[in-house]
Amino acid sequence: MTKLTTGAFLIGILAIGYFTVVQPASAVAQSLDELATGCAGCHGENGVPIDKTIPNIWGQNRSYLLTQLLDFKRGHRVNEQMSPMVEALSKTDMEALATHFSKLSWPDLQQPPVPDDVKAKARAILNPLNCRGCHQEHYQGDMVRPRLAGQQDDYLVKTMTDFHTGDRKTYLGMVALMKSIDEADIKALGAYLAALKLPGHIDQPH
Template sequence: MIASSRDPKYPSALRDLGHGLFFSSALKLVALSAVLLAGALALAPDAARADSVEEAAQVCSGCHGENGVPMDKTIPVIWGQRREYLLKELHDFKTGHRKNETMAAIVDSLSKTDMEELASYFSKKQWPTQEQPAPPADVVSKALAVINQLNCRDCHQDHFQGDYVRPSLRGQSEDYLLKTMTDFHTGERANFPAMSALMKSLNEDQLKPLAAYLASLPPKVPSISER
């Protein structure tokens, strides 16, 4: 039997080490988030002053990744995402309908044309492959039960590739999917009332399998012969 850290016989040095490793990891995550936020806020005016959409996109890469894969997995992949969806989210950040301190600072000085160009630019990029592992069969079963319960395919399409206003979910970061669904569930995110209603109808235990399943799908929609 493995000794519990609460066991009086458990060596205090090991217990302290375990606590130290936990807090060290937590502090590193907080520090990374702070660095990303500070960097984005510092570069925010540069997006509006950029001479080209490529230069403006460099500001975005500070959080969303030089190669399209964000360092912080709670930040979404935007390479290859639907143009209309990206444009709507930029608009919602600018008007305050969607809350995020970093994004609010970035879009504050952007014009409608700036946002349209950025949305077009990122939508034409190839979605990066993150090779997120396929979940176990029981997790897939739980996810499919939720998908069928909510009729997710009615909006996000048969293969979760999205449409003109709904985002593609295939291969999105699992941590981001879980966070944004949780935000809809709790009311932290409220810029799409239909999603809020659907997510509030679930309990939190149903969200994680759904996020894991969607994240594991390859970004490319399978051809007819592959289905």
């Protein structure tokens, strides 16, 4: 074996060793089904989350889902469950997951009915703030804003409270709006929005 050939051989061996030993396990590609199954551990196999403070993601707007995954990946949002889950995801993985879940039917989370006085209170708060200007007429969201209608009550309350206190700062407009609301009124908003259904739309039973 010549000196040049020997050198090339050694470089090849070192390269193989690097990719075998140094490359992390996360570099192994997972199928979309495998990735989605990991999400189901918290968000529910049938679209109904295992905890009321966890959001429904079935049928949620694609761009919003992708933005949230990217925010967790970049550390703009921190959550003890979500942050480790997205650490190994590529942008392609996140785009595939956002597309997958956005195409699923929004589940019926069986939110409790809201008394008329709570409805009136919520509307008196939401209408002057023109929340439908961003979240649309029926709170169905748009290309970048999430659907709020029919979302988990406790999740909505927690999210609005986090914006109110400044614990969540990913949308400065929301921080300003929620700070203008008394924290004691946020529960009424969550109950009202959670009980809304989109006209002509039947949520899937779980």
